Amino acid sequence: MNETGATSAAGGALLSARGLAKSYTMGDARLGILRDLDFDVRAGETVSIMGVSGAGKTTLLHILGGLDRPSGGSVFYRGQDLYGMSTGRRNAIRARKIGFVFQAYHLLPELDVIENVMLPSMNSAWDGMSAWRERLRAAWRGVVYAGARERARRLLEAVGLAERAGHLPGELSGGEQQRAALARALMNDPEIVLADEPTGNLDAATGRQVLDRLMALVHENGKTLVMVTHNAAITRLCDRAFDLAEGRLSPFSC
Ligand SMILES: Nc1ncnc2c1ncn2[C@@H]1O[C@H](COP(=O)(O)OP(=O)(O)OP(=O)(O)O)[C@@H](O)[C@H]1O
Numbered sequence: 001m002n003e004t005g006a007t008s009a010a011g012g013a014l015l016s017a018r019g020l021a022k023s024y025t026m027g028d029a030r031l032g033i034l035r036d037l038d039f040d041v042r043a044g045e046t047v048s049i050m051g052v053s054g055a056g057k058t059t060l061l062h063i064l065g066g067l068d069r070p071s072g073g074s075v076f077y078r079g080q081d082l083y084g085m086s087t088g089r090r091n092a093i094r095a096r097k098i099g100f101v102f103q104a105y106h107l108l109p110e111l112d113v114i115e116n117v118m119l120p121s122m123n124s125a126w127d128g129m130s131a132w133r134e135r136l137r138a139a140w141r142g143v144v145y146a147g148a149r150e151r152a153r154r155l156l157e158a159v160g161l162a163e164r165a166g167h168l169p170g171e172l173s174g175g176e177q178q179r180a181a182l183a184r185a186l187m188n189d190p191e192i193v194l195a196d197e198p199t200g201n202l203d204a205a206t207g208r209q210v211l212d213r214l215m216a217l218v219h220e221n222g223k224t225l226v227m228v229t230h231n232a233a234i235t236r237l238c239d240r241a242f243d244l245a246e247g248r249l250s251p252f253s254c
């Protein structure tokens with residue numbers, strides 16, 4: 001399998017899933033969440049996934065993003081089997097290519113807003129750095145830090161939070177925290193953004209504001225988007241919409 005080209009398994013998709021299954025064992029009972037699920041998203045596409053609470057939307061998004069191993073089936077990122085590769089390689093793809101917006105922001109409370117946005121770049125900056133280069137690190141760290149901080153500042157500007165860069169997450173409203181989380185998701189310039197009900201915890205007006213920012217960032221930067229939502233109106237903003245029910249996706253028309 002090559003680094004950049006898609007294979008026939010992915011059919012030219014940026015991200016695809018074949019025969020996905022996920023189940024949990026609770027005592028004697030086996031709880032089937034996803035069953036033989038197929039999914040494809042092409043580069044530059046925006047896709048929404050609807051479904052009732054408990055349908056498995058978060059589970060699916062985490063599996064698609066390399067965060068949670070499926071019980072069966074495969075996920076391909078540009079034709080590369082995410083769960084057939086080493087954990088290190090999967091983590092590297094996740095860090096560099098996939099931006100996550102979680103259902104509940106997940107900002108670190110001790111770091112200020114700009115440091116939260118910078119976090120993904122700090123992780124990926126050290127990938128592959130070998131121990132004998134220790135003496136170069138101090139100088140390198142300075143360069144990386146300054147570059148990352150400047151990128152984070154620009155992203156905060158793009159989500160309308162430039163003046164809150166030095167605040168702690170606890171000092172921000174829910175909508176502001178979610179906008180900071182959008183900036184963080186884009187920090188490493190990922191190819192695809194996976195957003196799990198990014199407006200789910202917000203009132204209608206604030207949710208709309210966050211959504212507008214997200215769609216603008218996605219379109220302006222040519223990103224691919226897979227977004228989970230409860231809201232049928234939101235699905236109209238996306239190129240394609242699916243309903244997740246009984247463990248499978250079906251096309252959703254609004
Ligand atoms: N670690 C786990 N162990 C057992 N069951 C789990 C686990 N994680 C999730 N589940 C179950 O899997 C089902 C799907 O959960 P998931 O969080 O994916 O749903 P969802 O569609 O995202 O729901 P919501 O809209 O409420 O966020 C739920 O019934 C949940 O209880």
Ligand SMILES: [Mg+2]
Pocket residue numbers: 057058059103196
């Ligand atoms: Mg969920």
